[in-house]
Amino acid sequence: MSSRDRAQLVVIGNGMAGMRAVEELIARAPDRFEITVIGAEPHPNYNRILLSAVLAGNKTLDEIVVNPHTWYSEHGIRLIAGMRATTIDRAARTVALADGTAISYDKLLLATGSKPLAPPIQGLGFPNVHAFRDIADAEAMIEAARSGGRAVVIGGGLLGLEAASGLKRRGMSVALVHLMPTLMERQLDVAAGELLRRDLEGRGIAFFMNAQTEEIVGSDRAEAVVLADGRRIPADFVVLAVGIRPNVDLARSAGLEVNRGVLVGDDMATSDPNIYAVGECIEHNGQVFGLVAPIWDQAKVAGGRLAGEESAVYVPPPVFTSLKITGIDVFSAGRLAAADAADEEITLHDEKRGLYKKVILREDRVVGSVLYGSVADGPWYVELMRTRADVCAIRDQIVFGRPFAEQATEAQPAAISPTVSTDAGAAAGWWQAA
Numbered sequence: 001m002s003s004r005d006r007a008q009l010v011v012i013g014n015g016m017a018g019m020r021a022v023e024e025l026i027a028r029a030p031d032r033f034e035i036t037v038i039g040a041e042p043h044p045n046y047n048r049i050l051l052s053a054v055l056a057g058n059k060t061l062d063e064i065v066v067n068p069h070t071w072y073s074e075h076g077i078r079l080i081a082g083m084r085a086t087t088i089d090r091a092a093r094t095v096a097l098a099d100g101t102a103i104s105y106d107k108l109l110l111a112t113g114s115k116p117l118a119p120p121i122q123g124l125g126f127p128n129v130h131a132f133r134d135i136a137d138a139e140a141m142i143e144a145a146r147s148g149g150r151a152v153v154i155g156g157g158l159l160g161l162e163a164a165s166g167l168k169r170r171g172m173s174v175a176l177v178h179l180m181p182t183l184m185e186r187q188l189d190v191a192a193g194e195l196l197r198r199d200l201e202g203r204g205i206a207f208f209m210n211a212q213t214e215e216i217v218g219s220d221r222a223e224a225v226v227l228a229d230g231r232r233i234p235a236d237f238v239v240l241a242v243g244i245r246p247n248v249d250l251a252r253s254a255g256l257e258v259n260r261g262v263l264v265g266d267d268m269a270t271s272d273p274n275i276y277a278v279g280e281c282i283e284h285n286g287q288v289f290g291l292v293a294p295i296w297d298q299a300k301v302a303g304g305r306l307a308g309e310e311s312a313v314y315v316p317p318p319v320f321t322s323l324k325i326t327g328i329d330v331f332s333a334g335r336l337a338a339a340d341a342a343d344e345e346i347t348l349h350d351e352k353r354g355l356y357k358k359v360i361l362r363e364d365r366v367v368g369s370v371l372y373g374s375v376a377d378g379p380w381y382v383e384l385m386r387t388r389a390d391v392c393a394i395r396d397q398i399v400f401g402r403p404f405a406e407q408a409t410e411a412q413p414a415a416i417s418p419t420v421s422t423d424a425g426a427a428a429g430w431w432q433a434a
Contacts, residue, residue, distance in 0.1 A: 006034040009306065010095050010105035012085045012250065014039025016048060017279025017295045018111025019067055024303025026075055032307060035077045036103055038095065042082035043135055044069050049292065051138045052159075052325075055166030061135060088254035090272055107274055107306060110251060110262060114244035114280035114290065123216025129238040132163045141239065145170035149236030152176075152225045154213050156183040158323060160241035161196075164205050165325045167239070175206040175233050177213055177225060179242075187321040187332045191349060192356050192372040199328055199354065208233065246281045246288055261288045266313040268302040278302045284314065293317055318385040320378060331378035334385055335360050335368030343367070346399045359399050364392040377401040 009025075011018045014037050022035060039045075043065075050064040072079045080097070087096045094102045116131035118124055128144065130137045141163070144151070148171050153164040156178030168174045182193035183200075197207055212228040216238055225233045246261035257263040257271035261283030268276045278298040280290055289295055294316050304312030320333035337360070338345050344361040353373065359381065360368035365388050369381040380402045384391060391398055394405040 006032065007106040008104055009033035009035045009107045009109065010103055011035065011037045011109045011111060012088075012095065013109075013111030013113060013279070013281075014041065014043075014045055014079065014081065015111060015113050015279065016045065016066070016292070017113070017299055018109060019045040020296060020299035021109060021111065021276075021278050021302040021306070022077070024300050025306045028304060028307035028309065030075070033107070035075075036105075037072070037077055037079050038083060038085050038097065038103075039079065039081045040084045041134055041136075044072070044079070044081070046135065048134070051132070051135070052162035052166055054138050055132075055141055055163065056169050057166075061138075085250060088250060088275075090254055090275070093274065105274075107276070109302065109306070110270070110275060110277040110281060111279045112247040112250055112281045115247045116240060117243040117245055118240065119213065119242055121213055121215050123218065123222055123238075124240065126216060126218055126220075126222040126238070128221050128236065129216060129240060131240050132159055133244075141167060141237070142170065144237040145172050147236070148172060150175070150234050151237045151239065152233050152235040153239040153241060154225065155239075155241035155243070156180065156185075156207075156209075157241065157243065158184060158187065158321065160239070161200070161323065162325060163239045163241055165200070165203070167237075168203060168205055172237070174204070175208060175235075176200075177208045177211045177227065177233070179210070179212055181210050183207075183209075184321075184323070184330070187336070188330065188372075189336045189358065189370050191347075191358075192330065192332070192370050195351070195354055195356055195372050196323075196328065196330060200325075244280065244290060246283065248281060251277070251281070259283050266301075266315075267305050268298055268314060269305070276302045276305065284316065287316065291319055291321065294319060318382050320382050322375065322378070329371075329373060329375040331369070331371040331375035333369050333378065333382050334366070336370060337368075346395075348399050357399050357401075361391065361395070361398075364390050364395065366391060366398070374401075 045067040047064045047066050053059040084098045085095050086098050093105050096102050116133055130140050151167045151172045151174045153160050153176045164174045164176045182190055183196050214226045214228045216222045217224050217226055222235055222238045225235050248258045248262050251262040252258045262277045262281050264270055264277050264282045264284050270277050279295050301312045301314040318333055323330035342362055346359045348357040355374055356372040358370045366381055366384040371378055397405040
């Protein structure tokens with residue numbers, strides 16, 4: 001089939017989600033569409049997750065490219081890089097670009113990703129205040145670190161911690177401001193969060209917990225971050241990492257159904273059957289997404305549907321998180337704590353060694369886990385969650401990991417005993433060292 005006979009697929013977004021969906025499509029039906037990809041950044045598709053490794057000096061920008069320019073040409077894909085899509089005309093089935101060009105489509109795939117959350121504080125417009133979302137941000141941070149000085153990171157989630165660690169490794173003095181009392185509170189419980197804070201403090205990062213940022217002050221550049229209690233933290237560079245929100249502006253202006261994200265069904269189709277969406281821009285059954293595992297599954301379904309596979313449906317997998325800081329191993333999946341008396345928490349905590357493991361059971365099935373210091377069994381716990389396996393027979397060994405659980409259950413290790421809490425009300429004390 002010649003290119004002129006093919007239907008036109010336009011992809012808005014040249015990031016990981018959109019390009020994984022294209023890969024899935026061309027693996028199934030390489031000749032079905034003539035494909036045009038529109039990317040706002042002037043780069044081919046790269047692994048955004050590895051920006052923290054670039055910042056830390058463990059990888060170069062070239063090493064995190066997933067699909068180089070040659071990949072697009074080899075598959076007959078037209079890449080329009082460094083150009084934003086500005087409007088979608090659903091009636092005419094066209095996408096308008098910032099330079100005024102209009103591109104026709106038969107099917108459209110939205111993969112517009114997310115935008116950094118910007119709290120309502122003064123000073124965000126200073127040139128030395130950056131989010132940590134793309135290559136330009138990483139390059140600005142690396143350039144700032146060449147002069148040394150003081151960096152303040154606002155936000156103690158996954159991205160903020162990776163930014164703080166990378167800047168510290170590049171020689172900056174780093175302070176991190178977090179609104180909550182626990183680091184990564186959406187992925188870690190109190191015990192694991194405290195171990196993480198202690199380890200990072202040992203690396204020279206200063207923490208301001210339970211601290212609200214009031215404003216960023218300076219003349220023509222940021223010079224300090226001022227907290228609500230009046231404390232002033234000197235800053236030569238500020239990183240804003242308080243969260244993300246789905247980038248739905250284009251979809252909303254096109255009249256697609258939008259809530260927090262672009263609403264999609266199990267087939268990854270939006271309210272317009274000719275438009276699909278994947279990644280951080282979507283909302284599926286009330287859930288939005290910021291981690292890779294569910295997005296890969298979305299891309300597989302979207303690619304399958306575009307290839308003509310009517311049976312492809314999206315079922316969200318168990319969500320898990322890993323922290324990518326050299327020498328610190330953190331993993332979490334599912335619930336962080338017992339929800340009620342029906343849940344059982346089994347914990348192992350060696351504070352001196354920095355080892356912490358917790359497995360949460362409901363009706364003899366794993367519904368959550370938090371691991372710190374030893375995370376090898378994380379994928380196994382996720383698999384137990386995904387399959388809803390009955391773990392009654394290995395209940396007494398499960399917190400010690402897969403090798404112990406696969407041994408005879410009567411040979412329980414005598415040196416260490418897990419602490420068990422069988423009700424949510426006891427959660428406040430379960431994490432004390434045994």
